Each structure stands twice: as C-alpha cells, then as structure tokens.
Amino acid sequence: xxxxxxxxxxxxxxxxGASLLTRLRRRNWFPYLMTVPAVLVVVAVVIYPMAxxxxxxxxxFHLLRPxxxxxxxxxxxxxxxxxxARDDVFWRxxxxxxxxxxxxxxxxxxxxxxxxxxxxxxxxxxxxxRVLLMIPMMFAPVLIGFQFAWFFNATxxxxxxxxxxxxxxxxxxxxxVDEPNGMISLMLATIWMTVPVVTIVLLAGRLSxxxxxxxAASVDGASVYQRMxxxxxPQMRPFFIIVMVxxxxxxxxxxxxxxxMTDGGPAHRTExxxxxxxxxxxxxxxxxxxxxxSMAGVVLGVGFTFYxxxxxxxxxxxxx
Amino acid sequence: MTSSAPTQPTPVEAARPRPTTRRRIHxxxxxxxWLAFTVIALLALPAVWIILTAFRPNSEVNASPPxxxxxxxxxxxFGSLFGLNPGYSTGVPVGSYLFNSLAVALxxxxxxxxxxxxxxxAFSRFDFVGSRMLLLLLLLTRAVPGIALGLPLFxxxxxxxxxxxxxxxAFVYMALxxxxxxxxxxxxxxxIPRELDDAAxxxxxxxxxxxxxxxxxxxxxxLGAAAVFAFLAAWNEYQIASIMTKTPAAKTFPxxxxxxxxxxxxxxRGMAAMSVLMMIPAILFVLAMQRSLTKGxxxxxxxx
Numbered sequence: 001x002x003x004x005x006x007x008x009x010x011x012x013x014x015x016x017g018a019s020l021l022t023r024l025r026r027r028n029w030f031p032y033l034m035t036v037p038a039v040l041v042v043v044a045v046v047i048y049p050m051a052x053x054x055x056x057x058x059x060x061f062h063l064l065r066p067x068x069x070x071x072x073x074x075x076x077x078x079x080x081x082x083x084x085a086r087d088d089v090f091w092r093x094x095x096x097x098x099x100x101x102x103x104x105x106x107x108x109x110x111x112x113x114x115x116x117x118x119x120x121x122x123x124x125x126x127x128x129x130r131v132l133l134m135i136p137m138m139f140a141p142v143l144i145g146f147q148f149a150w151f152f153n154a155t156x157x158x159x160x161x162x163x164x165x166x167x168x169x170x171x172x173x174x175x176x177v178d179e180p181n182g183m184i185s186l187m188l189a190t191i192w193m194t195v196p197v198v199t200i201v202l203l204a205g206r207l208s209x210x211x212x213x214x215x216a217a218s219v220d221g222a223s224v225y226q227r228m229x230x231x232x233x234p235q236m237r238p239f240f241i242i243v244m245v246x247x248x249x250x251x252x253x254x255x256x257x258x259x260x261m262t263d264g265g266p267a268h269r270t271e272x273x274x275x276x277x278x279x280x281x282x283x284x285x286x287x288x289x290x291x292x293x294s295m296a297g298v299v300l301g302v303g304f305t306f307y308x309x310x311x312x313x314x315x316x317x318x319x320x
Numbered sequence: 321m322t323s324s325a326p327t328q329p330t331p332v333e334a335a336r337p338r339p340t341t342r343r344r345i346h347x348x349x350x351x352x353x354w355l356a357f358t359v360i361a362l363l364a365l366p367a368v369w370i371i372l373t374a375f376r377p378n379s380e381v382n383a384s385p386p387x388x389x390x391x392x393x394x395x396x397x398f399g400s401l402f403g404l405n406p407g408y409s410t411g412v413p414v415g416s417y418l419f420n421s422l423a424v425a426l427x428x429x430x431x432x433x434x435x436x437x438x439x440x441x442a443f444s445r446f447d448f449v450g451s452r453m454l455l456l457l458l459l460l461t462r463a464v465p466g467i468a469l470g471l472p473l474f475x476x477x478x479x480x481x482x483x484x485x486x487x488x489x490a491f492v493y494m495a496l497x498x499x500x501x502x503x504x505x506x507x508x509x510x511x512i513p514r515e516l517d518d519a520a521x522x523x524x525x526x527x528x529x530x531x532x533x534x535x536x537x538x539x540x541x542x543l544g545a546a547a548v549f550a551f552l553a554a555w556n557e558y559q560i561a562s563i564m565t566k567t568p569a570a571k572t573f574p575x576x577x578x579x580x581x582x583x584x585x586x587x588x589r590g591m592a593a594m595s596v597l598m599m600i601p602a603i604l605f606v607l608a609m610q611r612s613l614t615k616g617x618x619x620x621x622x623x624x
Contacts, residue, residue, distance in 0.1 A: 028446065028448070028527070030442070030446070030527040030528070031442035031445070031446035031448040031451070032442075032448065034438040034439060034441055034442035034531075035438070035439045035442045035443075035451075035454065037435045037438065037439075038435050038436060038438065038439035038458065038498045038499075038502060039439075039454065039458075041435060041494065041495045041498060042458060042461055042495055042498055042499065044495070045473070045491065045492055045494075045495030045496070046461040046464060046469060046495060046496070047461070048476075049469060049472035049473050049476055050464060050468070050469065050472065052472045052475070052476060053468065053469075053471060053472035056472065056475070115356060115359060115360070118352050118353075118355055118356035118359075119356050121349055121352050121353070122352070122353050122356055129356065129357060129360055131607075132360045132361060132363070132364040133360050133363070133364075134606050135363075135364045135367040135368070136363060136364070136366075136367055137602070137606060138367070138599045138602040138603050138606055139367060139595070139599065139602075140555070140556035140558070140574060140598060140599075140602075141556065141558065142556070142558040142574040142577060143370075143574075143577070143595045143598060143599070146577060146591055146595065147366060147367075147370050147595070148366075150586075150588050150591075151366060151369075156382070156588070158366075158369060161386045165386065165388075192363065192366065195363065196363070248463065249462055249463070252463065252464075252465045252466070253466070253558075253559075255465060255466065255467060255559055256558045256559060256574075259558075259559075259562075260578075274465055274467045274468075277467055277468065277471070278467050281471050282563070287471060287475065290471055291471060291472070294465075294467070294468035294471060295468075297465060297468060298464055298465070298468050301463045301464070301465055302460055302463045302464065304463070305459075305460060305462075305463035306456075306460060306463075309456055309459050309460070310456075313452070313456070
C-alpha cells in the first residue's frame with residue numbers, strides 16, 4: 001500500500017508511521033463523495049441489469065411462462081449458448097454485424113478525411129458549407145431510418161424515382177429486399193449519419209496543425225503524398241482516435257436505422273446481432289436466448305471500445 | 321452559447337490563408353472548393369428533401385410521376401398532426417408524445433448534469449485510488465448497446481412498476497448520460513489552470529468551496545454543452561424507449577413515429593412533418609453552438 005500515499009493527495013511523508021486509522025482519517029474523502037452518486041446510479045441502471053442479463057442467459061427464461069424465471073440448472077446453463085452456436089441465423093447475423101461495422105467505420109473515416117482535407121483548403125463560402133454539413137447531425141438515428149426507408153422504397157422511393165426519371169433504369173430496383181442491396185442501403189444510411197461528425201473532428205484536427213512543418217516540407221520539396229503520409233496523418237493521430245471512439249458510440253445506435261429500414265429482413269438477409277436479439281425477446285418472448293445473444297454482442301462492442309479508450313487515455317496522459 | 325475561449329481562432333478564421341504564408345490562388349484550390357461544396361450539398365440533399373416534404377400538399381408528395389420542384393407550400397401536414405384539420409386527422413396522439421419526450425429529456429438532463437459534473441470534477445482534480453479504472457468503467461457502460469440493456473431493464477422495472485412510465489424512462493436516461501457528462505466535464509475542468517485552485521487553498525478554501533466558487537463558474541460553457549448533449553441523447557433515444565414504453569402515457573416521439581406506418585400504407589408526409597418537429601431542438605442547439613461543438617468533441621486531445 002505504499003504507493004497509495006502518493007495517489008491520495010497527501011503532503012509527501014505524511015503517512016510515515018501513521019496508523020491505518022489515522023491514514024483513513026487523513027485520506028481526502030472529497031473525490032470519493034463527488035463520484036459516489038454517479039457510481040451508484042450507473043451500478044443500479046447499467047451494471048446490475050447487465051449482471052442480471054448474464055444470469056438470465058443461463059436460464060430458459062420465457063416471458064410468457066413465469067415458471068421458467070428461476071429455472072437455473074447448472075448442468076443446462078450453457079444450453080442457450082449451445083443453441084446459438086448451432087443456429088445458422090446467429091452466425092449470419094454475426095458475420096453481417098462485423099461486415100457492417102468494418103465497412104461503415106472505414107468508409108466514414110475515408111470520406112470524412114477526404115472532405116476535411118478539401119474543406120481545410122476552402123477559401124470561400126465556409127459559413128454555408130458548415131451549416132450544410134451539420135444538417136445530417138440534426139437527424140436522430142430513428143429519423144434517418146425512416147428517411148432512408150422512404151428513399152429506398154421500391155415503388156415511391158426517391159432513389160428509384162430519380163433513376164427512372166433520368167432513364168438510368170427501366171425497372172424499379174427492390175433496394176431493401178434484394179441481396180446485397182439491402183446491406184448496401186443500410187450501410188449508406190449509416191455512413192450518411194456518421195460522415196459529418198468525422199469531417200468536423202478531422203477538420204478541427206487539420207486546422208490545429210501548425211504550418212511550420214508544411215513550410216519546412218515544401219522547402220525540402222516534399223510531394224503532396226509525402227506531406228500527407230509523413231506530416232498530416234501522424235500529427236492527427238489523436239483526432240483519428242477521437243473519431244473512432246465517437247464512431248463506436250454512434251454505431252451502437254445504428255440499430256435504430258436497421259430496425260426501422262429492414263428489421264433484419266427479409267429472410268434474415270440484413271440481420272444484425274441486435275435486430276436478432278430484439279426479435280427473440282420481443283416477438284418470441286425468449287428472453288434467455290436473447291440475453292445469451294446480447295452477451296455475445298456486448299463482448300464484441302465493449303472489447304472494441306475498451307481498446308479505443310485505453311489508447312485515448314494513454315494519449316491524454318502523454319499530452320498532459 | 322459563446323465559445324469557451326474567444327481568443328482562439330475559430331475554424332473559419334484559421335482556414336483563411338494567413339497573411340504570412342503566401343499562397344497563390346491556384347486552379348487546384350478552386351477545383352477543391354467546388355468539389356467540397358458539391359459533395360456537401362449532396363450530403364445535405366436527403367435532409368432538405370424531408371424538410372421540404374413536410375411543407376408540401378399530399379397530392380404533390382404522392383404524385384406519380386413524381387413532382388420534383390415544389391409548386392405549393394403549406395402547413396397542412398402540421399395542422400393534421402395536431403388534429404386541427406377538420407377533414408383529416410392522422411389519429412396519432414402527437415401532443416402526448418411531445419409532452420412525454422420533453423418531460424423525459426428535461427428530467428434526465430436536470431439530474432444527470434449535476435451528478436456527472438461532480439464526478440468529472442473529481443476525475444480532473446484528484447488522482448484517487450481507482451480513479452482511472454472508474455472513469456474507464458463508466459465510459460465502457462456507454463458501449464453497451466441499448467437493446468442489450470433494454471431487455472434486462474424491462475424485466476427488472478416491470479417488477480417495481482416502472483415500465484411504461486415517464487419517470488422510469490427518465491431515470492434510465494439520467495444514468496446513461498452520466499458517463500459522457502463526466503468525461504466531457506473532466507475535459508473542461510482540465511483546461512482551468514490549477515494555479516487558481518492553489519490560490520483558493522492558500523486562502524483557506526475547502527475543496528467544495530474551490531469547486532463551487534472557482535472552478536464551476538469557469539466551466540459554465542462546458543456545463544451548457546453537457547446539458548445540450550444530455551438533452552439531445554434523451555430526446556433522440558429509441559432502442560430502450562421502444563422496449564420500455566407501450567402506451568401514449570409514456571411513449572416518446574421516436575417511438576411514436578412508427579404510428580405512421582400502417583399495415584399496408586405509410587403516411588410519409590405525416591412522418592416528415594413529425595421529423596421536422598422532432599428536429600427543432602437539435603436545430604436550435606446546433607446553430608447556437610456551431611463553434612463550441614467542435615471544441616466540445618475534441619479537447620482533451622490537444623493542449624490549449
């Protein structure tokens with residue numbers, strides 16, 4: 001416990017020879033008091049329910065059969081997980097989720113970075129452009145879902161109407177039904193949601209870089225590519241990490257979009273882990289199965305976020 | 321909302337070529353300008369289309385072949401939302417949804433901002449036992465997707481009669497907002513020089529007095545930003561609300577939107593009108609804090 005003294009905000013040397021009681025009394029309780037309400041509330045509303053969910057995932061809990069609530073049989077506790085492992089739809093949903101995350105994260109960052117680079121060189125009309133850029137940010141994910149459900153609608157949708165009017169297609173395309181159009185439509189809608197945030201953060205990052213490096217580079221005759229590769233991208237690393245963190249939080253809300261546009265259908269073609277868990281619980285009342293499914297998804301999401309936050313904390317420490 | 325550090329160049333000012341760096345106007349710059357403008361206009365197009373739809377008569381919205389250029393502007397859709405058109409009503413209790421959403425979002429914000437700010441202050445000023453772990457743990461709770469959390473919450477709150485109530489939902493949103501508020505305020509407090517605290521301590525101020533009289537007033541812009549984020553998060557939330565609310569007594573705006581989708585028909589214009597109503601707080605906030613928004617999202621990453 002010797003390292004504690006340094007962490008407790010005590011004057012150096014004050015714990016020398018003091019008894020445990022004295023040390024406790026001298027300990028600065030203020031930060032603990034300030035954090036207690038936050039911790040209590042988060043434990044009550046997030047930690048405890050998730051622990052309960054973990055328990056439910058080991059039971060055959062079915063909402064309409066109350067007797068299944070506490071049917072915890074140690075020998076059968078992994079039944080739900082075993083059933084999931086044999087469920088083709090689950091593997092399909094898992095694959096779709098990973099594909100969805102990888103494509104949307106990368107596409108948003110590439111598009112957002114390109115836009116930010118263009119905007120950084122912009123010399124006129126910055127005001128209107130910035131307002132235009134922020135318009136998608138005013139839409140809640142659920143609104144984005146409805147909006148794109150309408151646009152991609154086969155008969156009355158904007159996309160088909162425009163393509164037909166322009167004469168690019170002669171038959172309406174079933175955007176949300178056919179494969180792989182369904183996944184593509186969902187990804188487009190999600191990318192539309194995330195690009196403005198990415199652009200704004202990366203633009204702020206680009207504008208915060210000092211011009212000195214660029215001046216030095218141009219004296220040395222560095223090419224555009226070299227400047228990008230050796231100055232812009234390395235210096236903007238903290239901003240890329242912020243973007244990743246924001247994206248990881250945004251993508252958890254992408255469920256809204258998918259839920260509204262296709263709800264995983266038709267025939268599980270656009271099924272994600274979250275839509276499948278929702279269906280198991282809400283439509284089939286199979287809370288045990290749904291909880292097991294949630295756990296698989298939580299491990300995926302929390303793992304990814306944990307990694308990103310660790311990196312960000314390290315950067316924060318490095319930079320003071 | 322004023323920006324927290326008015327002396328810093330805003331992105332707009334910084335974007336203009338500084339007088340010291342000589343940069344000739346190049347055809348490539350002009351090309352880049354137009355390219356950026358076009359891409360961003362294309363990005364904004366879907367949103368503009370939705371807003372436009374809300375102000376057009378039904379005959380134009382559903383016309384086939386489509387009418388691209390609006391011929392008529394009308395507030396009809398909003399009238400029918402609130403049952404003001406005698407001939408036609410959507411039958412959706414928009415009024416109660418509006419009230420529920422406002423009540424839930426305001427309640428959640430009013431509770432989460434003080435609690436989150438207190439925690440954020442502790443994280444920014446004290447390196448106490450387990451503080452880094454605690455902040456990480458708080459932030460990780462945000463990575464738990466709504467549906468994964470909504471299912472057990474539904475089961476637990478059903479037992480204590482909090483399902484389908486405004487205060488039950490507000491309580492959940494309060495908890496969900498606390499980690500982000502703490503993280504945001506931690507960043508804001510870290511920008512306030514510690515010398516101010518030390519001066520207060522020398523004068524005999526307690527920790528609480530230093531927080532309340534010195535640091536909190538200086539972090540007021542941050543408090544505003546935190547409140548806006550908390551309000552919008554609660555206002556826009558769908559996953560948990562869709563599980564926890566079932567009747568007009570507690571259903572919020574995002575959940576109520578589905579009322580416009582019938583078995584075979586969808587009232588797209590009604591939905592567009594409701595979307596516009598739902599966007600009003602976001603529009604106001606985004607316009608008000610255009611400048612500080614970026615700072616709110618990026619500080620902590622770089623010094624100063």
